[in-house]
Amino acid sequence: MGEDALGAALGTLAVGEDGVARGEIPASWAQGRASFGGLVLAVALRAMRARVPADRETRSLLCAFVGPLSPGAVAVDVRELRAGRAATHVHAIVRQGDAVAASVSGVFGAARPSGVVKGAALASPPPAREGLIPLRYLEGVTPRFTRHFEYAFTPRSLPFQGGGEGGLEGWCRLPEARGVAADELVVALVDAWPTAVLPMLKTPAPASSLTWAIDFVPHAPASSPDAWWWYASTLDAARDGYAQADARLYTAEGELAALSRQSMVVFDG
Numbered sequence: 085m086g087e088d089a090l091g092a093a094l095g096t097l098a099v100g101e102d103g104v105a106r107g108e109i110p111a112s113w114a115q116g117r118a119s120f121g122g123l124v125l126a127v128a129l130r131a132m133r134a135r136v137p138a139d140r141e142t143r144s145l146l147c148a149f150v151g152p153l154s155p156g157a158v159a160v161d162v163r164e165l166r167a168g169r170a171a172t173h174v175h176a177i178v179r180q181g182d183a184v185a186a187s188v189s190g191v192f193g194a195a196r197p198s199g200v201v202k203g204a205a206l207a208s209p210p211p212a213r214e215g216l217i218p219l220r221y222l223e224g225v226t227p228r229f230t231r232h233f234e235y236a237f238t239p240r241s242l243p244f245q246g247g248g249e250g251g252l253e254g255w256c257r258l259p260e261a262r263g264v265a266a267d268e269l270v271v272a273l274v275d276a277w278p279t280a281v282l283p284m285l286k287t288p289a290p291a292s293s294l295t296w297a298i299d300f301v302p303h304a305p306a307s308s309p310d311a312w313w314w315y316a317s318t319l320d321a322a323r324d325g326y327a328q329a330d331a332r333l334y335t336a337e338g339e340l341a342a343l344s345r346q347s348m349v350v351f352d353g
Contacts, residue, residue, distance in 0.1 A: 086260065087110070088110035088111075088112040088113070088232075089232070089260045089262070089263070090123065090126070090232065090258060090260070090261070090263075090264050090268075090269075090272060091260070091261065091262050091263020091264045092110075092263065093107070093108070093109060093110050093113065093123060093127075094107070094123075094126060094127065094130050094263065094264065094268060095263055096108045097127060097130055097131060097160070099131075099134060103161075103162070104159050104160065104161055105127075105130075105131035105134065105159070105160040105162065106157065106158070106159045106160075107127060107157075107158055108156065108157060108158065109123065109124075109127075109153065109154075109155045109156060109157075109158050110155060111155040111228070112228055112229070112231065112232070113155065113228070113229045113232070114154075114155055114227070114228040114229065115227045115228070115229050116227065116290060116292075117152055117154070118152035118153055118154065118292070119152075119153045119154065119155055119229075120227070120229035120272075120275070120276075121147075121149060121275050121292075121293055121296070122229075122271050122272040122273075122274065122275030122276060123229070123272065124147075124149070124153055124158075124178060124185065124186055125145065125147050125186070125188065125271050125275070125296070125298075126264075126268040126271045126272055127158060127160060127178065128147070128160055128176040128178050128186060128188040128190075129142065129145065129188075129190065129267060129268055129271060130265070130268060131160035131162050131176055132162055132174045132176050132188070132190045132192075133192075133265075133267075134162070135162050135164055135172075135174055136172050136174060136192045137172070137192075137194075139194045140170075140171070140172050140192035140193055140194050141192065141193065141194070141195075141267070141300070141302075142190065142191075142192055142267040142300050143171075143191045143192060143193045143299070143300055144190070144191040144297070144298070144299045144300065145188060145189070145190050145191075145271070145296075145297070145298050146188070146189045146190075146295070146296075146297045147186055147187070147188045147189075147295065147296045147297075147298075148186065148187045148188075148294070148295050149185070149186050149292070149293050149294060149295070149296070150184045150185060150186055150187060151183055151184060151185050152185065153178065153180050153185035153186070154180065156180070157180065157181075158178060158179070158180055158185075159178075159179045159180070160176050160177070160178050160179070161176065161177045161179065162174060162175070162176045163175050163176075170193055170194045170196055171191060171192065171193040171194075172191075172192045172193070173189070173190070173191055173192075174189070174190045174191075174192065175187075175188070175189050175190075176188045176189075176190070204301055204303075204339070204340035205334075205338045205339055205340060206314070206334055206338040206340075209338065210253075210255070210314045210334075210338075211238065213236040213255045213312065216236035216237055216238055216254055216255065217236065217237045217238075217239065217242065218234070218235060218236055218237075219235040219236075219237055229276075230276070232258065232259075232260065233256055233257065233258055233259075233273075233276045234256065234257050234259055235254060235255070235256050235276075235277075236254050236255040236256075237252070237253075237254040238252075238253050238254050240253075240283065241253050241254055241283060242283060243278050243282035243283055243285065243288075244282060244283070244285050244286060244287060244288060245283050245284075246284070246285065246286035247283075247284065248283050248284060249284075249319060250280045250281050250282075250283055250284045250318075250319025250322065250327075250329070251280050251283070251316075251317050251318045251319050251329070252277055252278060252280055252282075252283065252315070252316070252317045253314075253315060253316040253317070254277075254314075254315060255312050255313070255314055255315070256273055256276055256277065256312070256313055256315055257273075257310055257311060257312045257313060258272060258273065258276075258309075258310060259310050260310070261309035261310050262309065264309065266305065266306075267300060269309070270298075270300060270333060270341055270342050271298065273313050273315070273333055274298060274315070274331060274333050274342055274344045275293075275296070277315055277317065277331075278291075279291040279292075279293075279327070279329065279346075279348050279350070280317040280318065280319040280327070280329035280331070281319055281322055281327045281329070281348065281350055284319070284322070285350075285352055287352075289350060289351055289352035290350075290351040291327075291348055291349065291350045291351065291352075292348065292349055293346050293347070293348050294326075294346075294347045294348060294349055295346065295347045296344070296345070296346045297344070297345045297346075298342055298343070298344045298345075299342065299343045299344075300341070300342055301339075301340045301341055301342060301343065303335055303339040303340065303341045304335065304337065304339060306335055306336070307336065307337075311335070311336050312336050313333055313334060313335060313336065313341070314333070314334040314335075314336070314338070315331065315332070315333050315334075316331065316332050316334075317329050317330065317331035317332075317344075318330050318331070322350070325349055325350055325351070325352075325353060326347065326348065326349055326350070327347070327348045327349075327350055328345075328346070328347050328348070329345075329346050329348065330343075330344065330345055331343075331344040331345075331346070332344070
């Protein structure tokens with residue numbers, strides 16, 4: 085596993101005697117002047133999971149990106165808010181020096197007996213990867229973190245087409261996924277995609293997340309850590325430099341794995 089792989093980056097996180105988890109964000113995970121938001125959230129998730137019983141799975145995360153987190157040292161302060169009979173609520177503050185980069189709330193819950201069951205699968209099979217458009221990392225053009233992922237876009241999802249209604253869809257995977265927990269992988273894959281507003285722009289412009297809510301849906305484990313996943317997002321609204329979008333992540337077998345909701349800011353003025 086390379087030193088800058090996702091598992092290696094998360095593996096640097098260690099809890100000190102003061103209870104603070106500290107680690108390093110590699111430069112290869114940069115996204116403009118900040119670091120890839122999926123890694124920032126995965127770092128917070130790993131620090132929170134260290135405070136939660138193993139039988140309580142990650143059910144929901146709510147993140148506010150307060151400020152940019154540059155590659156380098158990172159610290160996570162974790163506080164347990166409440167531990168009930170089945171659910172634990174945890175809060176984490178991600179810092180770099182004295183600056184707060186993110187505030188993350190997490191809910192972790194054990195399985196409960198229930199007769200309520202509803203399937204959450206794709207209504208129809210997605211198009212084959214072989215017929216879609218691969219996105220390759222280009223130095224100085226695509227964000228640095230994208231070198232760690234593989235993508236296959238549908239034609240309507242390509243950024244900077246200057247039309248349409250926004251939204252993206254396609255296949256993605258993390259080829260080097262060793263040392264990455266299942267919930268951490270889901271977080272990374274959901275955030276690996278461009279923001280849903282980019283197909284509407286005519287020229288490149290920065291865009292970043294303000295808040296991000298992600299709910300984890302129980303599903304069968306992926307066939308392998310580096311399996312392909314289907315991603316689909318919808319741009320709900322955009323005005324005054326702000327945008328809101330929903331997204332879903334499915335396993336290669338068509339099972340829903342996560343529901344995502346993001347509010348974003350777009351710097352195209």
